[in-house]
Amino acid sequence: MIHMEGVGLVYPDGTRALRSIDLHIERGEFCFLVGASGSGKSSVLGLIYREFVPTEGRVSVAGQDVAALPRKMIPYLRRQVGVVFQDFRLLPDKTAWENVAFALDVLGASRKEKHYKVPISLELVGLSAKSDAFPHQLSGGEQQRICIARALVNAPPVLLADEPTGNLDPDVSWEITQLLANISERGTTVVIGTHDKYIVDRIHRRVVSLVQGTIVRDAKQGGSYDGT
Amino acid sequence: MERSSGLDFILLETWTAIRRNPLITLAAMGNMAISLAILGAFFLGAINLDYMASLQAKSAFISVYLEDKADAGELEAKLYGDLRVKETEFVSKQQALQEWAEMMSVDPEALRIIGTPLPDIIRVKVVDPNDIAAVAEFAMKLPGVEDATYKRDVTDKILVLSHGIKVSGLVIGLLLVAGTMLIVSTTIRLTIYARRREIRIMQLVGATNWFIRAPLLFEGGFQGIVGGILSAILLCAGYALLRSFVADNLQFIQLVYSAQFVIVFALGLVLAGALFGVAGALLSANRYLVEA
Numbered sequence: 001m002i003h004m005e006g007v008g009l010v011y012p013d014g015t016r017a018l019r020s021i022d023l024h025i026e027r028g029e030f031c032f033l034v035g036a037s038g039s040g041k042s043s044v045l046g047l048i049y050r051e052f053v054p055t056e057g058r059v060s061v062a063g064q065d066v067a068a069l070p071r072k073m074i075p076y077l078r079r080q081v082g083v084v085f086q087d088f089r090l091l092p093d094k095t096a097w098e099n100v101a102f103a104l105d106v107l108g109a110s111r112k113e114k115h116y117k118v119p120i121s122l123e124l125v126g127l128s129a130k131s132d133a134f135p136h137q138l139s140g141g142e143q144q145r146i147c148i149a150r151a152l153v154n155a156p157p158v159l160l161a162d163e164p165t166g167n168l169d170p171d172v173s174w175e176i177t178q179l180l181a182n183i184s185e186r187g188t189t190v191v192i193g194t195h196d197k198y199i200v201d202r203i204h205r206r207v208v209s210l211v212q213g214t215i216v217r218d219a220k221q222g223g224s225y226d227g228t
Numbered sequence: 229m230e231r232s233s234g235l236d237f238i239l240l241e242t243w244t245a246i247r248r249n250p251l252i253t254l255a256a257m258g259n260m261a262i263s264l265a266i267l268g269a270f271f272l273g274a275i276n277l278d279y280m281a282s283l284q285a286k287s288a289f290i291s292v293y294l295e296d297k298a299d300a301g302e303l304e305a306k307l308y309g310d311l312r313v314k315e316t317e318f319v320s321k322q323q324a325l326q327e328w329a330e331m332m333s334v335d336p337e338a339l340r341i342i343g344t345p346l347p348d349i350i351r352v353k354v355v356d357p358n359d360i361a362a363v364a365e366f367a368m369k370l371p372g373v374e375d376a377t378y379k380r381d382v383t384d385k386i387l388v389l390s391h392g393i394k395v396s397g398l399v400i401g402l403l404l405v406a407g408t409m410l411i412v413s414t415t416i417r418l419t420i421y422a423r424r425r426e427i428r429i430m431q432l433v434g435a436t437n438w439f440i441r442a443p444l445l446f447e448g449g450f451q452g453i454v455g456g457i458l459s460a461i462l463l464c465a466g467y468a469l470l471r472s473f474v475a476d477n478l479q480f481i482q483l484v485y486s487a488q489f490v491i492v493f494a495l496g497l498v499l500a501g502a503l504f505g506v507a508g509a510l511l512s513a514n515r516y517l518v519e520a
Contacts, residue, residue: 049432072437079434089429093248102426106435108234150433 001027001062001158001189002048008056009043009213017043018213021057025191027157030184032200033193034225035210041193044210045160048191049081050074062157079107082151082159086166088143090135090150096122097131100149107154121149125179141172148179152188159183161192165199173199181205197225234439241426241443246450249422253451256415260455260501261462263408267401268463268497274397279484281390285357288386290364290378292350298372304350306370312359319349347374357387405504412508416448420516427516441513445506452505456498463497464490 007021018040025031033041046052047059050066059066062080069077090099100121101114109117122128125145135143144164151159161180165173177192177199184190194200200207201224209217209226246253292307294300300318308316319327324346329335354363360378367376420427430440471485 075431075434075436077434078432083432089425089432091426091429102429103433105234105237106430106433106439108237108439154433 001025001029002191003060004044004047004054004057006057007047007054007059009040009047009052010055016213017052018047018054021213021215023208023215023218025189027189028184028187029206030181030190031192031206031208033191033208033210034195034200036195038212039210040213041195041210042162043213045083045162045191045193048158048160049083050077079154080156080158082148082154082156084144084147084151084159084161084164086163088135088140088147088167090143090146092135095132095134096127096138096146096149099135099146100153103150103153117153121153124152124183125149139172140168141175144168144172144176145179148176148183152183156188158189158191161190161194163194163196164192165194165196170198174202177203200225238439238442238446242446242450245419245423245443245447249419252415252418252422253447256412256451257454257458259411259415260408260452260505261458263404263411264456264459264497264501264504265462267404267408267500268459268493269466270397270400270404272463272467272493274393274401276483277393278390278397280482281386281393282357283482284382284386285390286353288353288357288360288378288382290352290354290360290367290376292352292367292373293375293377294348294350295372295374296347298348300348300350303370303372307350307352307367310363310366312354312356312363314353314355316353317351319351321346321348324349408504409508409511412448412452412505413511415451416444416509416512417516419444419447420512437517440517441510444509444513448505448507448509449502450505452501452503452508453498454501455505456501459501460494460497464494 002023002025004021004023007018007023008016009018010016021040021044023044033044035041043052047054047066048061050069053067061077064077066077091102094102097118100118104114104117119128119131122131125148127142127145127149130138130142133142135146138146144167148159148161148164159180164180165176168176173196180190180192181203204221204224206221207217207219207224208215209219292303294303304316304318307313328346352363352367354360361380361384364376364378367373427440467485467490471483474481474483
């Protein structure tokens with residue numbers, strides 16, 4: 001589903017973010033990218049949803065060469081890739097239901113389509129009962145669930161999460177991780193960038209470790225944060 | 229499943245943005261109204277100056293003085309046959325004397341006794357005031373013509389003025405249009421700044437750039453239309469007052485004024501507002517989307 005071969009990334013200011021990245025993530029896989037701040041986790045994720053263009057190597061997502069994608073085709077790639085962030089990025093003046101529906105609105109979905117898909121997505125994240133609540137009326141974990149529901153409402157084959165538990169306490173972090181694992185079991189490829197040792201060590205899935213922009217370890221099964 | 233064009237969402241987003249930032253929206257409309265009013269006032273000034281200049285130029289005529297033995301009928305036919313000539317009028321020496329006497333407040337009977345020193349004249353008006361010099365030259369060369377004159381200084385100056393008004397009107401008008409678009413563009417940038425979270429989310433969930441631009445263009449167009457309506461009300465009322473003042477106090481000035489002219493002018497302002505609004509919004513939206 002996601003393939004990176006010999007990928008390097010240098011930011012416009014000259015900072016080298018990634019070097020010689022070879023990474024292959026299959027359909028339905030659940031994978032952690034771990035490492036300290038500045039190790040390149042967000043850069044790898046950014047390459048997948050074409051936030052960045054690799055300066056070397058090749059990135060393909062769902063069979064598409066991401067770097068070669070014309071600018072006007074980027075929106076169509078992003079419909080295939082849901083993204084979840086640490087800071088949730090919800091619209092404060094919209095309810096939970098409207099925040100999720102927003103992802104359909106901007107694609108020109110009909111009212112009927114929204115009324116069909118939004119409740120399914122809210123139910124998946126376990127927040128059907130709070131669909132009329134505004135973000136400020138929800139806890140951090142609930143806000144993150146809304147963010148996940150929004151990322152999933154278009155049923156993308158890939159879900160990326162950049163530090164999804166960064167603002168949450170350990171119990172809620174674990175709930176969110178389990179939710180993402182469930183989503184992966186339904187066939188969605190899930191890639192999580194995190195430095196949350198607690199959740200990585202507890203769930204025992206594939207762990208790709210990054211240090212200064214290079215992959216130093218790739219534990220395919222039962223991986224832990226520091227490889228111990 | 230049936231897909232809508234998303235127009236209802238775009239209109240809702242536009243309306244939400246307008247309602248959410250009423251001060252920015254009001255400032256934009258005010259700016260647009262003032263800019264369009266200046267532009268419109270300048271246009272009215274230019275069109276009236278040009279109209280007055282063309283009236284003066286059109287009323288200019290060539291006086292073709294005939295020799296005593298000249299065949300006035302034949303000469304008038306020759307002059308009238310020239311395509312650049314609009315009309316000719318034969319003024320006999322007696323009529324010329326009469327006109328002169330009236331102008332100088334002298335009894336024409338007294339003049340008749342001493343005889344007239346004036347020649348017969350053919351007055352020639354031209355179709356295009358720019359041709360007046362060439363037609364006068366042509367008349368001079370005809371046999372039987374003693375002289376052909378026109379108010380060279382006045383007519384030439386009016387033609388230069390008329391041309392100057394058109395050129396400077398175009399240059400200043402373009403500068404004002406650029407200024408107006410800059411104001412709208414800045415206002416839309418404020419809107420974009422206020423909506424940057426939504427725009428970022430729209431980009432992340434795969435909205436096309438046109439879908440992101442559309443509410444901004446609608447907003448710019450809306451601001452432009454309201455600004456255009458405000459400036460049209462302001463200018464049309466002001467122009468009506470000016471016209472009645474001129475009619476009462478400055479009868480020698482003729483302003484361009486008719487119901488049709490006022491309606492077309494007002495619609496033009498509204499249309500210009502909409503166009504500048506959309507163009508300014510497009511400018512800002514494109515710049516932001518390229519940078520984002």
